Amino acid sequence: MIKSKGTSKAKLISKILVYLFLAIAAFLILVPFYVILITALKRSNALATATPFIWFPKFADLSFRAFKNLFTTYTVNVTGQSLILTGTLNTLAVLVPCLIAGMFCSSVSAYAFAKLRFPFKNVLYWALLASMMLPGIVLLTPQYLIYDYLGLVNTLFPIMVPGMFGSAACVFFLRQYFSKVPDSIIEAAKIDGLHFFSIYWYVMLPLSVPGLIAQSVLGFIAILNDYIGPLIYLQTEDKYTLQIALQMFSGGNSDDLPVIMAGALFAMLPSFLVYAVAKNYFFEGIAFSGLK
Amino acid sequence: MKRKKISGALKSEYRWGLLLCSPPLIGVLVFLLIPMILSLILSVSELHGYMIEKMSLLPLSNLFGNYGYVLTDPLFWKSMGNTFIYALSLPLSLIVSLVISAMLVSIKRGRAFFYSIFFIPHICSIIALTQVWKVLLNYNYGIINEVINGIFGKRVDWLGTQGGFMTAMIFMSVWQSIGFQVVLLTSGLSNIEKTYYEAASLDGASPFVCFLRITVPQISPIIFYLFVTGMIGSLQEFTRMQSITAGGMGPNQCAVTMVYYLYNMGFNYTFSFGMGYATACAWIIAAIIFVVSVVNFKYVQKLVSYD
Numbered sequence: 001m002i003k004s005k006g007t008s009k010a011k012l013i014s015k016i017l018v019y020l021f022l023a024i025a026a027f028l029i030l031v032p033f034y035v036i037l038i039t040a041l042k043r044s045n046a047l048a049t050a051t052p053f054i055w056f057p058k059f060a061d062l063s064f065r066a067f068k069n070l071f072t073t074y075t076v077n078v079t080g081q082s083l084i085l086t087g088t089l090n091t092l093a094v095l096v097p098c099l100i101a102g103m104f105c106s107s108v109s110a111y112a113f114a115k116l117r118f119p120f121k122n123v124l125y126w127a128l129l130a131s132m133m134l135p136g137i138v139l140l141t142p143q144y145l146i147y148d149y150l151g152l153v154n155t156l157f158p159i160m161v162p163g164m165f166g167s168a169a170c171v172f173f174l175r176q177y178f179s180k181v182p183d184s185i186i187e188a189a190k191i192d193g194l195h196f197f198s199i200y201w202y203v204m205l206p207l208s209v210p211g212l213i214a215q216s217v218l219g220f221i222a223i224l225n226d227y228i229g230p231l232i233y234l235q236t237e238d239k240y241t242l243q244i245a246l247q248m249f250s251g252g253n254s255d256d257l258p259v260i261m262a263g264a265l266f267a268m269l270p271s272f273l274v275y276a277v278a279k280n281y282f283f284e285g286i287a288f289s290g291l292k
Numbered sequence: 293m294k295r296k297k298i299s300g301a302l303k304s305e306y307r308w309g310l311l312l313c314s315p316p317l318i319g320v321l322v323f324l325l326i327p328m329i330l331s332l333i334l335s336v337s338e339l340h341g342y343m344i345e346k347m348s349l350l351p352l353s354n355l356f357g358n359y360g361y362v363l364t365d366p367l368f369w370k371s372m373g374n375t376f377i378y379a380l381s382l383p384l385s386l387i388v389s390l391v392i393s394a395m396l397v398s399i400k401r402g403r404a405f406f407y408s409i410f411f412i413p414h415i416c417s418i419i420a421l422t423q424v425w426k427v428l429l430n431y432n433y434g435i436i437n438e439v440i441n442g443i444f445g446k447r448v449d450w451l452g453t454q455g456g457f458m459t460a461m462i463f464m465s466v467w468q469s470i471g472f473q474v475v476l477l478t479s480g481l482s483n484i485e486k487t488y489y490e491a492a493s494l495d496g497a498s499p500f501v502c503f504l505r506i507t508v509p510q511i512s513p514i515i516f517y518l519f520v521t522g523m524i525g526s527l528q529e530f531t532r533m534q535s536i537t538a539g540g541m542g543p544n545q546c547a548v549t550m551v552y553y554l555y556n557m558g559f560n561y562t563f564s565f566g567m568g569y570a571t572a573c574a575w576i577i578a579a580i581i582f583v584v585s586v587v588n589f590k591y592v593q594k595l596v597s598y599d
Binding site: 015018019021022025026028029030031032033035036039048049050053105106108109111112113116117118119120121124127128131134135136137138139140141142143144145146148149162164165166167168170171195196197200221224225227228231232242243246247250251257260261263264265267268271272274275279283 | 428432435554559581
């Protein structure tokens with residue numbers, strides 16, 4: 001990077017300073033997560049809310065009581081099941097169809113725009129891109145009214161189905177990815193007798209795995225953390241998604257801090273898992289989209 | 293004149309193309325265009341409760357009555373002020389991210405390690421993070437007050453006073469945004485060609501001058517992208533505020549952002565005619581976003597240098 005003239009000793013000192021600065025920054029980022037973990041493990045609320053804050057509690061003060069209470073004590077009125085588990089299941093019920101169908105539709109569409117010829121192709125593509133510019137908040141009220149008329153409020157439909165059609169941003173990203181696949185491979189596949197859908201399935205998809213993973217991870221996190229949609233549409237406890245369940249849960253249980261922290265930790269777990277597994281694809285995908 | 297015959301194979305390609313490209317477009321038509329037209333109509337109608345059959349257009353003499361109601365509501369203006377103050381977290385985080393990125397680029401080993409750490413807040417659920425920050429900011433046992441008490445001997449009421457609340461929220465937002473910005477900025481910084489720096493140092497330029505004249509212009513497109521998208525996101529801030537106040541408005545109503553105001557009007561059952569007002573409010577917000585974006589593209593973009 002910037003070459004600084006100086007003795008190797010000066011360079012060493014500046015390098016140490018840089019690492020020190022970065023370490024402090026990383027520490028500041030991680031401190032809240034440590035707080036969650038240690039608070040969730042504390043044996044009682046009194047311990048958790050004691051002043052001064054206990055940084056390193058004695059081993060005897062730690063327990064998994066909070067986690068146990070999280071799953072057993074706080075239940076949905078109607079079904080008697082754990083609130084947090086119900087939330088998780090509902091979120092999964094939204095995630096799986098939405099991700100699979102959404103990725104399929106987006107990638108198929110991106111393939112068509114990238115590699116097929118058809119009339120109105122440019123117009124349709126620009127229309128899709130333009131749709132990204134529309135501000136989403138103006139849709140909150142009319143969509144609610146329409147769903148209310150159709151009787152779909154307090155179901156998972158409004159949260160799940162729109163995403164199943166694919167998203168314009170995903171199409172945009174994947175199209176850039178697909179257009180990099182050399183036409184010669186496609187020609188070869190055509191000569192082998194594959195027709196368009198098979199080309200998509202057996203040729204394009206396997207060649208674009210990093211891009212697909214990056215978009216899937218982004219979509220996963222967006223659906224997982226979606227808040228305002230579920231907040232508006234889901235009215236009874238048995239329909240809450242994980243985020244709403246967590247919010248309702250934390251709002252009403254402020255006298256048992258370890259359990260709230262355990263809930264927060266649980267809600268972050270899927271993100272952590274996915275992140276740990278798909279980290280590299282993720283960064284590649286984001287860097288790519290930012291440089292456009 | 294002979295009309296060129298389209299071969300069967302090409303016709304087939306046309307059909308497949310139109311078929312395969314359609315799902316997202318159908319989604320846009322059904323879930324975006326149609327509601328948007330309804331939204332326009334709704335903003336100049338009155339609607340009691342949520343029954344769409346009972347919707348009726350406002351009389352011509354009072355066609356923009358919903359807009360008038362929102363624009364004369366002091367709470368709306370307060371919410372607009374709040375939103376813009378919270379948007380200050382954007383330039384703040386960009387500066388911090390730039391410094392961190394500059395440092396990251398200068399080291400070779402450990403870059404991936406730091407990436408992974410800085411990015412974690414970005415992927416976490418905002419609700420979970422607000423709960424944690426509530427604990428951190430607690431007057432009595434929050435560690436932030438612990439540290440401040442240790443140094444200055446006083447404690448700050450972060451969540452109970454307007455100044456403290458807004459500062460805390462800005463800080464939390466910066467903390468969360470750094471990861472994403474650092475990743476983008478670092479990849480941009482590492483793509484700057486070394487030859488620029490070599491030429492500059494041959495000419496005797498100091499590192500500071502190199503930074504100003506080479507580094508900043510080269511990554512200005514990325515900074516601009518982050519600024520524009522960040523601005524649009526900040527103007528629609530909602531989840532964080534609603535979550536940390538558990539549905540309340542914060543001290544002196546400072547937690548109400550424009551979208552929070554909209555949500556309260558349309559979905560909180562306190563207004564009979566809320567839907568009309570809320571829709572008008574949504575279009576006002578959309579207009580503000582549009583104006584801000586136009587200002588960005590006309591004036592801020594002049595500072596960006598494209599090669």
